[in-house]
Amino acid sequence: MPANILVVEDEPAIQELLALNITQAGHNAIRALSVEIAQDLMRETIPDLILLDWMLPGMNGLEFARSLKSNSLTKNIPIIMLTARGEEYDKVRGLEVGADDYVTKPFSPRELNARIKAVLRRRAPQMTDDPIELNGLRLDPTTHRVTGNQKTIDLGPTEFRLLHFFMTNAERVHSRSQLLDKVWGDRVFVEDRTVDVHIRRLRNALSISGHEDLIQTVRGAGYRLSAQNSNH
Amino acid sequence: MPANILVVEDEPAIQELLALNITQAGHNAIRALSVEIAQDLMRETIPDLILLDWMLPGMNGLEFARSLKSNSLTKNIPIIMLTARGEEYDKVRGLEVGADDYVTKPFSPRELNARIKAVLRRRAPQMTDDPIELNGLRLDPTTHRVTGNQKTIDLGPTEFRLLHFFMTNAERVHSRSQLLDKVWGDRVFVEDRTVDVHIRRLRNALSISGHEDLIQTVRGAGYRLSAQNSNH
DNA sequence: TGTTAGTGTGACAAATTCATGACAAAAATT
DNA sequence: AATTTTTGTCATGAATTTGTCACACTAACA
Structure with missing residues (x-):
């Protein structure tokens, strides 16, 4: 099955190479030149895997990884770190923040693909019983409570499933038919x-809990659960 | 998680078969050809489960089971009885001494493993005789009183087991089939x-004790014992 | 300003799910 | 053997949930 892979790399040539590899392996490459762009893109689509450069302008890879792992929405996304030979990659600190693997530049396509495949293979089954927390709202599947x-x-049962879906797929617009598919x-x-x-x-x-416009209407498209209330 | 399983069986061939099954299921098999050997081994390691042959030389399985259940150190170890087809297994007496299940020889590996798994699965909340207290309610296992x-x-017996389970697994929703599994x-x-x-x-x-809404219905999901009542 | 497609909302009947009392079989107790 | 207690099942009514509809409202655009 094809996976969405987010590539966060500031060097265009290397990014091109990575994207090429990914698409040839049958996956979908989403490109970001910086952490900021990556964060923007993730509001649209939560990727299945992130290729993250160790050294980046602005916020560096390590910080980004840590912030991802500390967010319940994104903490399960596997991360593969990219390091240049010479740059000494602090493996301990990398693993510490939850990086799943790392690749040294220059990399061979074969090696990269092998690692991607390996990481995707062990990707966790989605529906867990872990509570989901978002914007002061906590949904606990074991208690079946919010x-x-x-x-x-x-x-109610349907409302619960609906909210569960929204919280695990937040910051994205879902059409009515998509919701029917996923929730019903x-x-x-x-x-x-x-x-x-x-x-x-x-x-x-x-x-009741004060989350008035947590779920927003996107006219002509569907609905979206969003933490940041766009009050325009 | 691997469990230590003590196999008490005097027939070497069958013992071998049992041990093979157990190790293949990822558990650790400890073998004993007689009750006496078993007792010796248990001075070393208290197993998580005992597979006990119904007919044994010397002290038979029934007596051994009874002696285990009368010792506070060992009384919580689940026992699966092994009986040969033809030997009529006195289910009543088996359950009386506290056997948790039984398997008829010749057995299929699939069946044996299923039973082992089932017994191990529900060992979690150790049924001790210590009273359980929760939310101003006190349940006493020795008297079956709250x-x-x-x-x-x-x-009543079933009510007691049900409440016991709820109190040791509070604040969680349990489906009807889960309850049947764990309580029945x-x-x-x-x-x-x-x-x-x-x-x-x-x-x-x-x-009667004033705990009106202690056990709550979760429509479409099951039941839950919770100290916290939802405020609508 | 008016038109129009898209969305919010209250109402309602059907469907689903649960609570409850009754009852007979099974077990335990006498 | 007689009596009491416990247990599983069912029928029935109560309660909640669910899908639809009709109509009010809104935003976008000519």
Whole structure:
């Protein structure tokens, strides 16, 4: 299965090389020249793997890795560090922040692909029982409860699944049919507009905890759960 | 996680077979040809599970099981009885002395492993005789009684096991089939809905002590014992 | 300013899920 | 053997959840 691989590398030539390798291996390469660009892109799509240069302008790779691992939304994304020969790569510190592997530049395509394959192979199954925390809201699958602002909210089965999906796929727009697929299952026959109603019910429930516009409407596209409230 | 499994079986060929199965399942097999050897070995290591032949030279399996269950050090070790087809296994007496399950020889590896797995899976909350206290409720395993709010209530066997399980696994949702597995044991064939009835009986008993909403229904998911009541 | 497609909202009936009392079989107790 | 307790199942009614609809509202655009 094809995976989305985010390449964070400031050297265009090397980035080109990496992207070429990735696409030839049947994967999808998303390119970022800096950490900032990478963060922007991740608001759209959460990648399955990140190739991260050790030395970067601005925020360096190590810091970025650490920030990724400390966020429950992104902490399970495997990271492969890229280091130049000569640069002494602090393996201990790399592993410490949760890097899964590293590759030394210049790299052979064969080696790179082998590592990508290996990391993707052991990627964790999604649905875990770990609580998901986001913007002061905490969803706990083991308790089947949502907590926020000292308040515990009981959700109906569908509302719970819907919120669970939104929280594990936050900061992205999901069309109604995508939501039906992912939350209802792809074997049901339900109207698109039914999603609207459930969104409303979920919004109602979440308003108890003060999360008023956590779920936003993207006109003509669908809905999105976003931590940063775009008040324009 | 690997477990130490003591195999008490006088027939070398069968013992070999058992040990092979166990090691292939990732566990550690300790072999004993007789009860006496087993007792010796147990001075070294207390196993996590005992596979015990029903018919043994010298002290037989039943007596051994009984002696194990009467010793506080060993009484919590689960026992799976091995019986030959034809030997009629006295299920009642087996359960009486505390055997957790039994397997008929000749056995299929698949069956044996399934039973081992099942028994090990539910060893987690060690059934001790220590009282459990939670949220002003005190459950005493020796008397099968719960005390709360100056009132003491007698529980039936199943109600007791159910409450015991809930108290040792509080703040979590348990599906009906999980409860059947953990409280009834996976040997039995009972309807999912039966759980509902026992929940009701338990709730009835607990209401005497003023714990009205201690056990909550999570629609579409199961039941949960929780000190915290959701505030709507 | 008016038109229009897209979205919010309240209501409602159908479907689903659960609570409850009753009852007979099974077990335990006498 | 008789009695009491425990247990599993069922039928029924209660409660919640769910999908739809009709209509109100909004944003975008001519």
